[in-house]
Amino acid sequence: MTDTLTITRPDDWHLHLRDGVALASVLPHSARQFGRAIVMPNLKPPVTTTAQAAAYRERILAVLPPELTFEPLMTLYLTNNTPPDEIRRAKDSGFVHAVKLYPAGATTNSDAGVTDLSKCYKTLEVMQELGMPFLVHGEVTDLAIDIFDREAVFIERVMLPLRHDMPELKVVFEHITTKDAAQYVESAEGPVAATVTAHHLLYNRNEIFKGGIRPHYYCLPVLKREEHRQALVRAVTSGSSRFFLGTDSAPHPKGLKEHACGCAGCYTALHAMELYAQAFDQAGALDQLEAFASFNGPAFYNLPRNQGSVTLKRQPWTLPAELPLGETTLVPLNGGETIDWQLL
Numbered sequence: 001m002t003d004t005l006t007i008t009r010p011d012d013w014h015l016h017l018r019d020g021v022a023l024a025s026v027l028p029h030s031a032r033q034f035g036r037a038i039v040m041p042n043l044k045p046p047v048t049t050t051a052q053a054a055a056y057r058e059r060i061l062a063v064l065p066p067e068l069t070f071e072p073l074m075t076l077y078l079t080n081n082t083p084p085d086e087i088r089r090a091k092d093s094g095f096v097h098a099v100k101l102y103p104a105g106a107t108t109n110s111d112a113g114v115t116d117l118s119k120c121y122k123t124l125e126v127m128q129e130l131g132m133p134f135l136v137h138g139e140v141t142d143l144a145i146d147i148f149d150r151e152a153v154f155i156e157r158v159m160l161p162l163r164h165d166m167p168e169l170k171v172v173f174e175h176i177t178t179k180d181a182a183q184y185v186e187s188a189e190g191p192v193a194a195t196v197t198a199h200h201l202l203y204n205r206n207e208i209f210k211g212g213i214r215p216h217y218y219c220l221p222v223l224k225r226e227e228h229r230q231a232l233v234r235a236v237t238s239g240s241s242r243f244f245l246g247t248d249s250a251p252h253p254k255g256l257k258e259h260a261c262g263c264a265g266c267y268t269a270l271h272a273m274e275l276y277a278q279a280f281d282q283a284g285a286l287d288q289l290e291a292f293a294s295f296n297g298p299a300f301y302n303l304p305r306n307q308g309s310v311t312l313k314r315q316p317w318t319l320p321a322e323l324p325l326g327e328t329t330l331v332p333l334n335g336g337e338t339i340d341w342q343l344l
């Protein structure tokens with residue numbers, strides 16, 4: 001039994017840092033765990049231009065505690081009207097590393113998202129030409145489609161036509177939750193990859209309803225059946241370089257999670273590597289964690305691996321029940337519970 005694991009310093013390829021006082025509260029957690037993170041642009045208003053991304057990046061670095069090193073990798077929020085030139089500016093900036101698709105209405109702060117991808121083809125062509133990765137929240141928004149099927153239907157209705165029309169576009173299928181998505185990413189031709197969260201590796205949809213409704217397990221895409229969880233575990237431990245770590249840590253105030261119409265998102269930035277270690281350990285695949293957490297992401301994004309290393313130790317750690325979030329509080333996933341691993 002492995003009790004200590006030292007790996008190259010990992011990165012988080014899908015993270016919500018928010019803004020203002022909330023940003024200042026959550027940033028140290030991610031910076032303690034990860035060298036870099038792809039920072040999601042779904043602020044209010046969204047980060048749609050390179051100029052806005054530059055300003056957001058400065059706000060992040062301004063509240064980074066001086067003893068921590070952390071590089072925010074910025075993204076732009078694609079709208080129906082993002083001009084092709086904005087992609088050239090983004091590429092030239094050196095700090096914008098991807099462009100994000102939020103199908104309008106699919107998730108938190110997606111109202112300004114894309115209503116029809118065909119409106120964006122001129123812009124996507126420039127992304128394809130410049131090698132700018134396209135990060136996709138892969139769920140259809142058609143309310144006639146069952147919520148548990150929205151990811152699988154997205155493959156048929158959006159992913160296949162898009163990749164037929166733009167075969168060289170680099171695409172990351174974000175936070176995949178189904179065996180359909182895992183199989184698609186494993187076998188598709190061309191530059192396709194996926195991020196996988198810790199919570200989708202550890203839990204199936206029963207977790208949301210154990211003994212009553214448990215809103216801190218509600219995120220989008222929603223947790224799926226056990227067979228899908230197992231397919232995700234198989235994919236990330238298979239040795240395929242197409243899968244990499246993306247926590248999708250998404251802070252919401254406690255009062256908006258524990259609510260009649262609660263927000264979607266799980267907060268895992270505090271204990272992300274511990275949760276991934278638990279998932280890989282359960283699968284008997286701790287030896288695969290380093291590639292997933294520290295090698296596959298930089299390879300896809302054409303960035304160097306981090307310098308330095310981190311060590312995870314098998315030792316019980318009781319998580320705080322609540323954490324500050326600006327002037328309010330948030331409940332981390334597994335808040336108040338004891339987990340098996342700890343990042344030293």
Ligand SMILES: NC(=O)N[C@@H](CC(=O)O)C(=O)O
Pocket residue numbers: 016042107108109137218219220221248250251264265266
């Ligand atoms: N994952 C979530 O449930 N929520 C994310 C948005 C997202 O990544 O879809 C958020 O910003 O809160």
Ligand SMILES: [Zn+2]
Pocket residue numbers: 107137174175220221
């Ligand atoms: Zn999303």
Ligand SMILES: [Zn+2]
Pocket residue numbers: 014015016040248250
């Ligand atoms: Zn997200």
